[in-house]
Amino acid sequence: MKTVNPTPENPPVLYRLDEGVAIISFNRPDKLNALTPDMLKSFFEHVDIAAQDAAVRVILITGEGRGFSAGLDLSVIGTGVSKTTALTRPTPPTKQWGDDIGPGLGRYFGQGWNALITSRKPTIAAVNGAAFGWGFILSVHCDIRFAGESALFNATFARLGVPAEKGIGWLLPRLIGIARAADLLYTARRFDGREAERLGLVNQCLPDAELMPHALAYAKQIAHNAAPRSLAAIKAQIWSAGDDCYDEAFRAADHEQDLAVQTQDFLEGIASLREKRRPKFKAA
Template structure:
């Protein structure tokens, strides 16, 4: 397992990166702070997703948290609310952004989020504990979510006077429908993994000590038996599905199928089936 960092040498990275069996596992690594997110942490996280996205050996991206939390959200110990509602830095711990904090935060807190969707590899969140605020949003950006029985979720935004941040209202509406999305956003209440499963927000729940093993096995199965080009095409299809009419989606699928039948992976799929072995997909 490697650490991601940039710039001068510093403390061990808050983001861990491991690649094994075609699965790139990215771990939020501030367990003593419940994996609360900082600017550097987000910068490193987005870099880790981009790294996996460009690595042909990484077929699937698995995201989880170290310790007993997925992510408690934005680290308010670094960026807090000052007098008159003005957002301030804490100079002893934070970069020196000065008074014009909003635009200067954007590269850290806005610019990287779409990489989870635009990266054409499956992303799986193994939510091993609380996923609050921006930690909740991070899980929403993944394609598939599994949760531990102890997991808790919370769209905190209404209680701190902000809208549904970072596309969360858009994502929630797509995932669970308008009425349920509004319930979670309006009340900002906490709910557990069992309710998240009932809402359709997570695919399944597992005992705490079984979650990561299941998520890794699931990811390895995709990495082993699913063609990378098919995964990329299907991810694009699903994410755009609700914004296209049927005829457009049908035509796009036909075009993609025509292209796929010309690839080495298409031939390998049938060859491995006849030979009764796992396919050796190359992405070509």
């Protein structure tokens, strides 16, 4: 199929909702979804839309064509554009769904590319093809990653003479350990989906044809069976507990438990287990 450059009729980022799953797709396939200022701005806007929509239970990120995202468009590098606010996240909403559920994340993720982490919705990356540079970073900001066998990852920064950008030097060691993160960042080497699975960077590597069906079915399983309020609390716990001591995390969990047992979601969860049926949790 012939690919074309994005236009108003063929936007740089696609968005659709499928049974509670917001699917956000980079849509510049002829350039392996290399990021432009407008594309990145649109991406973050769509993440914020999904984060604010109570009907969205899970956010799934992928790329159209043969690539997830090849990173920042090389035509932008060295032009000065990369230093402008055009390549940063637009001003996020002051209030989004779930802000008041679970531990506060503002003390850890108060600026920068925090949209995928602070959304209070589970985020999943389905990495098809190239995930280089900033594309690699965006995938790592997700909670869960699946990769196709043709996926290629590359933390390109040392080869470009820049530091580990956009928080990747903080995130990557927490995901795979210091030694493995240092290897990927120091060498700036490419590695495939199978190695990413061995490193623990992706949850599973799948045949290319199975990647999106699996990722979407997985996302829908969460959307159909997990309480949105519970997901918001658990996500906040996951991303905050690593910087808390055990006692702080324990107290936070006890506090959330006291709140949760007073909700209709808790009653519905218990009833659905007893009646051996799918739960019918509220969207808000």
